[in-house]
Amino acid sequence: MDWVAVALTEDVPAGVVIPSRIEDTDLAIWCAPSGRYHAWSDRCPHRGMRLSHGFVRGETLACIYHGWQYRENGSCDYIPAHPKLTPPSTICVPTYACTEADGVVWVSLHQTDSAMPDMGGRQPVRSMPINLSASDLAAHFGAEDFTTIAVVSDHDVLFAVQPCTDSACVIHALASPDADRSSVSRWLEDLRATLEGVPA
Amino acid sequence: MNAAIDNHWYPVAMISGIDAPRETLLLGKKITLGCEEGTCWVKDASGNALPTVERFGHLWTSPGQPNRDLFTIPEADSPGRRLVDVGSVKVKCSPLRAVENFLDIAHFPFVHTDILGAEPHTEVDRYDVKIREEVDEVWATKVKFFQPQAAKSAEGGITTEYMYRVPAPTCSVLYKTCPPRPGEWDVITLFVQPLTDEWCEVWPWMALYDDDSTMSEMVSFQQLIFMQDRSILENQLPRKLPLDPGMEVPTQADMTSVAYRRWLKKIGYTYGAQLVAA
C-alpha cells in the first residue's frame, strides 16, 4: 500500500485541518495558506492532544490545548507559555508523505518512489464513509487491490478507497468530467445502503 | 487487590443528589449506594458494607482499608463561604488525566478563551512545586496568571494567584485569590471517581466568597469551564496518563504535572496510568 487517498482537496481548503486515519494510524490532515498539504501523526508531542482539533495560524499548525505551533516540517516553532524560549529541535511531530493530485489528497505512511494512481482524467465527486472493510469492498467489485476500484456504471466512476478499521472505510469517488455530480452522489448512497444491508 | 490503589478514599456521589439507592462503578467494580434517614451506605457487589465518610457535600468510600483519614480542607470551614455542589460530569479519559488537566494553567488562553485566559497573556512564570513529605501531598505555590474573568464575581482582567494541592491520587484542591476579599482564598476542588481506568466521573465542589451571584450562576460558570476541559480530555492520546518520561514533552510550565506523575509513581498508583510496555 503506497499512496492512499485521505480526502478531496475541496474538503480541506487552505487554513483547514481535519482528522483522518489509515488503518491504525490517526492522522491530522491540513492545508497551509501556501496551498501545501500535510499529513501528520494526530498527537501533539506535548500532552498528546489530537492536532486535528487545532488551528492553522500563519504557516503553522497550532495545538488547541496549549497553543504550541508546529512548522510545515513538523518541528515546534513556538511555545506560548514560554514566549522567549526557542523550542529545542527535538520537539517534532511525526510527518508522512502527502501530496495533491487530481483533486485528491494522497498520503503514504512510508517513503515511496511510486507514482500516484492514475485517475484517467476523472474529477472528484464526493467522499463517503461506509461500514465495510476496504478489502470487502474490493471483493464486492472483484478488484484485486482496493487502492483504486473502477466501477462499471453509467458514470465511469472510480473509487479511491481509504481503509480505516476492520469494518469501515471511506470511498473517495471520482467520475468523468461530464457526469452529473448529484446523480452520481445519489447512486453512491444507494450503493452504500445495498452494501451495508440497510433498506434504501 | 492492590493496596496502593484500593486503600484510598474515593468520591462516589453528591449527598444532596442521592434520592434512591443506585449502582455505580468504582475502579471497574460494581458498587451500590444509598442514603436513608440521613445516613449513607455503600456496598460492594457481594453485598458487603464498605467504609464511608460524608464530607465536602460528597459521599466517600474505599474498597480497601484506608491507612489514613480522608483529607480535610480547613480553609473551607471559615464562615461566610458559600458551598457549591456543582454536580457531575462523566468523562471518557483516565481519572489521572482529569486531575492533571485541573493542575494546568497554560491551557487557559486556548481552552477557556476570554474567561480564564486570553492571548497575548500566555506566559507562565516560574512557580514553586514540591512533594510535602510530612503529609505526602503535592503542592504548587506562587502560581500567577493573567485572567480576563477569573470568577463569576470578577470584573475585568486581573492577575490571579493560585495554589494547587494534590491530597489524594484522584483529588485536587485549588486555592485562588478571591476578587471580593483580598487576602482570602477561594477553594475549588476536583474530586474524581475512577469508574474504570479510562472513564471517570468528575465531581467539582467549591467554597467561595461571593455574595452577589446566585447558586445557579456559580454552578453554570463552573460547568461551562468543565465542558471546555472535557473537549480536551476526551481527545488526548493515549487515554491513560503516561507516567514514564519519553512519551510526552513537558516544559517549565508543567512542573506541577511532572511532580504529580513522579509522586504517583513513587506511591505506586498505577490505575489509569500508562507504563512503558514491559
Ligand code: FES
Ligand atoms: S498538548 Fe498540544 S500544546 Fe499541549
Ligand SMILES: [Fe+2]
Ligand atoms: Fe481547564
